[in-house]
Amino acid sequence: MILICGNRFNPVIMFLRARWDSEHLAYRLLDLGRGEGKLVVEVGYKEGLMNGFVGGEDWRLEVSELTGVFFNNSSRLPEKDADTSFAACDPEIAALLNNLPCKVANRPAAGMCNRSKPFQALQIRECGFRIPETLVTNDPAAAKQFCERYDGKVIFKSISGVKSIVRKPSAEYLKRLPLLRNGPTQFQAFIAGDDIRVHVVGDQCFATRIQCASVDYRFAWQEGIPLQMKPTTLSAEVTSKCLRLSQKLGLTFAGIDLKEGPVGEPYCLEVNTVPGFSFYERATRQSISAALGEFLGQP
């Protein structure tokens, strides 16, 4: 049996449930939404093996019955009303998911790697990927010099897991560089080219090519800029690197953001540990949710 662990009103979970329901895939929902009834988690260890059960108000699943868990509980920074790219939950639920013997997409501990982009970048390049030239600084002079070095072809984005719109610094932004002294920002050389999102499910890769004139295609709709998405194939080498990277980060399900540069292999920008895969599956009909079901449903 598969366990879905998250808020039942989470759009990705709603999408996944709809897909799995249409395929008559068996699963249970451990609803982490507030006020949604009683959750019961009672586990222990005997002779090195975890035992016990999880359950809701009217159901219960033994740990031994679980073949896989899908975990998605993206949190928000309340005062900025900003989404984060990592999942959060009670420490007890996190401990359960971190220790379950079955497959988990993804264990909370592994999911935390996306809370620091430069930390992740170091892991990414260890897997043989190129990463953009990056500057992390609170020094306005260093930031200005970086922008000048790349003739303004630079983007800036959040360092942490708080989602930000990737932008090129405008003339107005450059006037505000002295505010950097209040806190660091991440700048990167802009890579022109197609975006490729790779969803890794176990040992399978689903690659989607995104063609868009916007700097951040995720928010192209805000600028009224059109977006084209279609399935694409990866070279064996890039596929291998994607699988290696997911494994290195402890992820069984990952959304890897690649950028095709003018020449050579693509750059890897980031690994999403709570991938919003429904956005891509809707557009391309790639069977990511089916692959997830198959992966998590097999013992």
Added chain:
Amino acid sequence: MYLLLGYADDALGKGFRRALEKRGGQLRALPDLFSFRFVWRLDSTHSSSEVMLEDGMRLADNDISGVLLRQRKVAGVRNSHPDDYNYIEAEMEAASLGWIWSLACPVINRPPAWLWYCPKPPVQFWSRLLWTNGLHECDLGRPQGRGRLSKENSGERLGAGDSPEGCHLACVVGRVVVWNNARPENVDRYESALIEFARCAGLSFLEVAMVKTSDGIRVKEVDPFPDLSRFCAPSASTITEALAKLFTDSKR
């Protein structure tokens, strides 16, 4: 030049400085990275950083022989609108974690991301790793309601000076275990298990509280960011000596 990043004015900070200086090492303590000018450049093959300190000293990453990392705490969020505080704090923490991992020198401890953001997890977080290494955590009892543990089993920390009967505090420092006060009897098996547990966790320095139960000795707490506040002076001194030795004996 060795660096202590975080709080330096407690038993650990002061003891470590004394022990390191006895070994000829020089220590600089910084509360955080962003009270100073911080520049870090990173690309596919290189990483270089520098911190410009308040006395004009320029500390490049190559100048650092080792870092003792204290618990995540951002001291310098200043001049920001209250709405921005949490965001700036998150940015500083993320940059700090990345920078720590970029260093070629020894860092004790160099935490994985989950430990950086959850520095004092309840003992259940360590369950699988403890069991793998022949250790057992305390039985935390039946959960209540939404799966929350009852308060008495929530893993509340023993207070400084507490010494409930059958409780033993120990620090793992590399391949050495230092017990608080006298070394208990018959702990050989537990010492080797603790050393292996720390190694598997990727940690060189951690504090463990163990208690005697009817089922045997159990791990009640694991603290990857010890502060030695619960250790007697002689034990704390032994620990900081071992820690300094770990740094000075390490090769880059």
